[in-house]
Amino acid sequence: MAVSTIRIALAGIGKIARDQHIPTIAASDRFELVAAVTRHEPPEGVPGFTTVAEMMAAVPDIHAISICTPPRGRLALIEEALAHGLDVMIEKPPAGTIAEAARFQPLAEAAGKVLHATWHSREAAGVEPAREWLKGKTIQKVICNWKEDVRVWHPGQEWIWEPGIGVFDPGINALSVLTAILPAPLELQSAELRVPENRAAPIAADLAYQMDGKPVAVAFDFDQQGPQSWDIIVQCAEGELQLSMGASQMAVDGKPVDLPDDPEYARLYRHFARLVDARQSDADLTPFRHVADAFLFGTRKQVDAFHW
Amino acid sequence: MAVSTIRIALAGIGKIARDQHIPTIAASDRFELVAAVTRHEPPEGVPGFTTVAEMMAAVPDIHAISICTPPRGRLALIEEALAHGLDVMIEKPPAGTIAEAARFQPLAEAAGKVLHATWHSREAAGVEPAREWLKGKTIQKVICNWKEDVRVWHPGQEWIWEPGIGVFDPGINALSVLTAILPAPLELQSAELRVPENRAAPIAADLAYQMDGKPVAVAFDFDQQGPQSWDIIVQCAEGELQLSMGASQMAVDGKPVDLPDDPEYARLYRHFARLVDARQSDADLTPFRHVADAFLFGTRKQVDAFHW
Numbered sequence: 001m002a003v004s005t006i007r008i009a010l011a012g013i014g015k016i017a018r019d020q021h022i023p024t025i026a027a028s029d030r031f032e033l034v035a036a037v038t039r040h041e042p043p044e045g046v047p048g049f050t051t052v053a054e055m056m057a058a059v060p061d062i063h064a065i066s067i068c069t070p071p072r073g074r075l076a077l078i079e080e081a082l083a084h085g086l087d088v089m090i091e092k093p094p095a096g097t098i099a100e101a102a103r104f105q106p107l108a109e110a111a112g113k114v115l116h117a118t119w120h121s122r123e124a125a126g127v128e129p130a131r132e133w134l135k136g137k138t139i140q141k142v143i144c145n146w147k148e149d150v151r152v153w154h155p156g157q158e159w160i161w162e163p164g165i166g167v168f169d170p171g172i173n174a175l176s177v178l179t180a181i182l183p184a185p186l187e188l189q190s191a192e193l194r195v196p197e198n199r200a201a202p203i204a205a206d207l208a209y210q211m212d213g214k215p216v217a218v219a220f221d222f223d224q225q226g227p228q229s230w231d232i233i234v235q236c237a238e239g240e241l242q243l244s245m246g247a248s249q250m251a252v253d254g255k256p257v258d259l260p261d262d263p264e265y266a267r268l269y270r271h272f273a274r275l276v277d278a279r280q281s282d283a284d285l286t287p288f289r290h291v292a293d294a295f296l297f298g299t300r301k302q303v304d305a306f307h308w
Numbered sequence: 309m310a311v312s313t314i315r316i317a318l319a320g321i322g323k324i325a326r327d328q329h330i331p332t333i334a335a336s337d338r339f340e341l342v343a344a345v346t347r348h349e350p351p352e353g354v355p356g357f358t359t360v361a362e363m364m365a366a367v368p369d370i371h372a373i374s375i376c377t378p379p380r381g382r383l384a385l386i387e388e389a390l391a392h393g394l395d396v397m398i399e400k401p402p403a404g405t406i407a408e409a410a411r412f413q414p415l416a417e418a419a420g421k422v423l424h425a426t427w428h429s430r431e432a433a434g435v436e437p438a439r440e441w442l443k444g445k446t447i448q449k450v451i452c453n454w455k456e457d458v459r460v461w462h463p464g465q466e467w468i469w470e471p472g473i474g475v476f477d478p479g480i481n482a483l484s485v486l487t488a489i490l491p492a493p494l495e496l497q498s499a500e501l502r503v504p505e506n507r508a509a510p511i512a513a514d515l516a517y518q519m520d521g522k523p524v525a526v527a528f529d530f531d532q533q534g535p536q537s538w539d540i541i542v543q544c545a546e547g548e549l550q551l552s553m554g555a556s557q558m559a560v561d562g563k564p565v566d567l568p569d570d571p572e573y574a575r576l577y578r579h580f581a582r583l584v585d586a587r588q589s590d591a592d593l594t595p596f597r598h599v600a601d602a603f604l605f606g607t608r609k610q611v612d613a614f615h616w
Contacts, residue, residue: 047520097495097597098496098601099597103493154521156430164604185407188405286410289406289410291604296600297404299471
């Protein structure tokens with residue numbers, strides 16, 4: 001039976017927790033933030049603990065946990081949360097490795113708990129309308145340009161240059177939207193990753209896919225001066241779909257489509273509440289797999305050093 | 309009901325088909341080779357076709373297909389084979405990308421057909437005895453050295469230097485054995501890939517894993533002069549297990565263990581026959597995921613140019 005209020009804990013009180021999760025939970029009528037697992041300062045008015053076990057011993061009736069810790073090391077936390085009977089929601093990207101990501105769903109199933117591997121960009125206002133509009137259309141070509149200035153959006157964040165990240169930190173958002181709106185799977189044809197000579201991760205990438213035999217050209221750039229772009233264009237025999245501003249805006253043949261003014265994280269938590277009520281998991285790992293494939297099969301080109 | 313003779317087709321008549329699959333099927337009392345899908349010369353006495361559809365129209369009562377084509381482009385072939393009602397066995401590595409590998413099992417399930425993603429090294433004579441011996445032992449450390457001279461084993465085979473391959477072509481065999489014998493999952497801690505300045509794939513790799521908190525040190529080298537090694541050592545509180553020659557030989561505390569003299573591919577096809585009889589799939593993608601993780605999270609070091 002569905003509980004009316006889902007008593008939820010937050011693990012990992014960093015920037016994304018403070019910017020999005022805490023205010024979203026505070027504004028929600030389905031969730032109540034009752035505890036935090038963190039080595040740092042817990043949110044105001046909420047008790048903080050260093051482990052799930054300590055939290056469960058101290059705070060009664062916790063139903064769920066939302067995990068915002070860095071992907072590396074998250075598996076142990078998820079295992080502990082499931083073992084304590086919690087439904088689990090995780091920030092993107094889902095895991096530290098492809099191998100451990102493959103273990104999440106079997107663990108949740110064995111525990112009989114809900115697992116929601118979230119992709120916040122899939123909750124952008126234009127994603128569901130775009131998916132609906134594309135149904136039955138004859139797609140001819142897809143173009144995705146995700147180009148931003150890392151100096152503006154991640155100033156001084158050195159973690160972004162660790163292996164496996166770089167421009168794929170925003171890029172995985174683009175892949176999460178593409179894989180949500182297109183009616184058939186993306187199939188990688190070729191990839192070029194451009195890696196600054198003084199960094200371990202790519203600053204730019206060109207990914208060529210096919211979808212049902214049609215070209216899907218994806219360009220990521222972390223060194224974009226001037227106008228920033230988080231755009232997807234789908235050219236169809238019936239007209240052209242444009243998603244812009246990270247799929248928060250949509251147009252067809254240049255004419256804007258009215259969309260509800262609904263923040264991504266509010267929709268994300270409503271989706272988790274529906275999953276908890278229905279006792280269903282939603283743990284699609286496809287965007288993470290596409291990132292792995294780009295690193296596995298992409299050619300690498302060394303480019304000029306990057307400096308903040 | 310199990311058929312007594314499994315009428316099987318081979319797709320992809322290259323070196324591995326001629327060296328292993330054709331003689332193994334010929335020597336088997338469960339399989340009969342009845343057709344081939346190939347753009348090249350079919351095996352002697354067997355009709356060849358360019359597509360599964362043509363083959364199915366021309367040859368009656370084919371039950372299964374064994375796929376030895378290169379991993380890229382294999383998805384379409386598998387989909388076609390399943391659509392024609394065939395049980396499917398595939399050579400390693402299973403797929404061209406992680407994203408498409410994830411689609412195999414759902415496709416086979418939807419078709420109600422058997423899928424066997426094979427790892428021939430898991431059929432080496434020492435693998436099952438090693439797995440049995442390790443049960444209940446207290447593992448302290450695992451060391452894996454897979455070091456061979458690519459000039460000897462792959463003379464002039466330029467495909468081996470394509471992105472995503474290199475020393476992981478033999479290395480994935482080591483990973484398939486490790487993941488078969490060890491009682492808990494490997495968790496990647498760090499990886500270094502060494503890439504020749506004139507090649508797109510690593511010639512050597514050092515991979516540090518943990519298994520249940522214990523170190524697993526894996527070293528791959530494609531530039532091994534002198535003695536070649538395909539060795540795994542598992543140090544336990546109770547003694548030391550040694551697998552050598554690609555797990556075809558086993559010793560405990562230096563004393564050789566008697567093993568049946570049973571070729572890998574004969575065991576592989578017997579395993580496939582059991583799966584077909586039981587209507588069960590065996591499609592463990594773990595070794596392929598570990599390769600992707602090494603490329604995704606490994607640091608890269610440029611090393612001297614490689615020349616044949």
